[in-house]
Amino acid sequence: MGWxxxxxxxxxxxxxxxxxxxxxxxxxxxxxxxxxxxxAIVGNAIARGIGIDETNGIDWGRHGLQLAAAVVVVFFGDMLYSAARGSRRRA
Incomplete structure (x- = not known):
């Protein structure tokens, strides 16, 4: 169920x-x-590293770090995808 x-x-x-x-x-x-x-994995690792991975109630800090990491990963991942796809089209 975790997957x-x-x-x-x-x-x-x-x-x-x-x-x-x-x-x-x-x-x-x-x-x-x-x-x-x-x-999400990167955000969890950062949260664990700074000690906010498990708190009472909703883990807003962890979720914020997950979202921030996802923004960075999507931004750079999309750049890499576009570059790879663009170079493949020209060939």
Whole structure:
């Protein structure tokens, strides 16, 4: 069941990150979901590193770090995807 939650959280984080980033992103939905999953993992690692991974109630700090990491991962991941796709079209 953990993998299902990872996909759902990655999907939501990826879509939120795409909404926050200005302009149009060209990565497909499945790749945005993977970027969101990576962002969640990175955000959790950062939260664990600074000691806010488990708190009483809702972990707003951890969720904020997950979203911030997802924004960064989606931004750079989309740049890499666009560059790879553009170079493949020219060949």
């Amino acid at each position: 299902l939650w990872a996909i759902i959280v990655g999907f939501v984080l990826g879509l939120l990150a795409k909404a926050i980033i200005p302009g149009k992103q060209h990565s497909p939905l499945w790749l945005t979901t993977i970027f969101g999953i990576i962002g």
